[in-house]
Amino acid sequence: MDNINDQTTVPALRLPQQNGVPKYLLLRNYLSDEIASGRLEAGAKLPPEDALADMMELSLGTVQRSLRMLVDEGKLVRKHGTGTFVADGSTMMHAPFQHCRFVDEATGQLLPIFSKVVRRRAVKERGLWSMRLLAARPVCIERLFSIANEFSIYTHLYFDADVFPELATLDTEKLNGANFKDLLAREFHHPLTKFSEQLTVRVFPAYVCKALRLKAETSGAVLEIFAYDRRGEVVYFQDLYIPPNSRPLQIS
Known part of the structure; x- marks a missing residue:
């Protein structure tokens, strides 16, 4: 949850009575x-x-x-x-997320991540994802990651609907809080064994700035990830638009 509004009105709260409940x-x-x-x-x-x-x-x-x-x-x-x-209704990720590990310097603990699906769409345009991901029916799932409810990250995940038809049709509400790496291994029996990552700094697209409640043409880090299975084939491509923030990102 970004930009918390201190002025949001809270309605009158009246606790109901119910015997036998602490x-x-x-x-x-x-x-x-x-x-x-x-x-x-x-x-x-x-x-x-x-x-x-x-x-x-x-x-x-x-x-x-x-x-x-x-x-x-x-x-x-x-x-x-x-x-x-x-909070904003996102669901906490309980499985560890490898690529988005922000640290609380005071405690040394990883900050919790809450995720929420923005939309799922069929992809017609080509992009960086298509350089290595050979997808007959490419689909993109767009999500917001809230980092400890302090700031948010916008992410796209591209995959082939012919390879993962369940992921292309599963109720998106059930994807809130899901770690896709864990989901692919546990539910779809398709474990990932390798990742290649590239980090750049560039201006965010207008819709990303709007979703993250940033000023237009804000620049930030963009982490791009190709995920591979044990056969060396690309399973998905993911990017993460990370706005300026004060939290250290653990990359080791």
């Missing part, structure tokens, strides 16, 4: 339902924890436990010194 879980379920319904919009800033505790007539510890669960689930995001916000 209060922390009741609050967690209530806020989760409010987010799922859209009544709590992406980017909405929640009241401070003490104010939320007063509003819900709960202890501060109960509120903190509930919010911590929602942060862990990727439904809320905390911004240090700013507050707690509703």
Whole structure:
């Protein structure tokens, strides 16, 4: 989630009563339902924890436990010194992603990645992908990667629908949060054994700038990746448009 809007209005919150359910879980379920319904919009800033505790007539510890669960689930995001916000609906990648490993310098930990499909389309034009990927029916899946809800990356993944027909037809909602390298090996039994990468810096296309909420003609890093199987054949081509940011990218 980029450019969090501190001014997004939060509707009045009223915790329902339900016997036999622990209060922390009741609050967690209530806020989760409010987010799922859209009544709590992406980017909405929640009241401070003490104010939320007063509003819900709960202890501060109960509120903190509930919010911590929602942060862990990727439904809320905390911004240090700013507050707690509703995340943008992307799904966290649980399998490690090899090419997009940004590091929190304070802890040394890799930052979590949330992914969301923008669209899937048949490809008619040729491009860098077609130099090595021999695809009879090329398809491109475009996604947004949110890095710890701090900034986003735009990515295209090109593959052959004749080789992976399921990937070309699977409900795109099920692709949110998917690591395609892991998906190809686990679900489609097509493990990848080698990657070739190239990093350039150039001006982003207008639609990428718009999707990433950047100024027109913003320049940034573009990481281009060819993925190979054990036979040495190209399985897919992926590019990642990485905007200027303050996080180190681990490339080893």
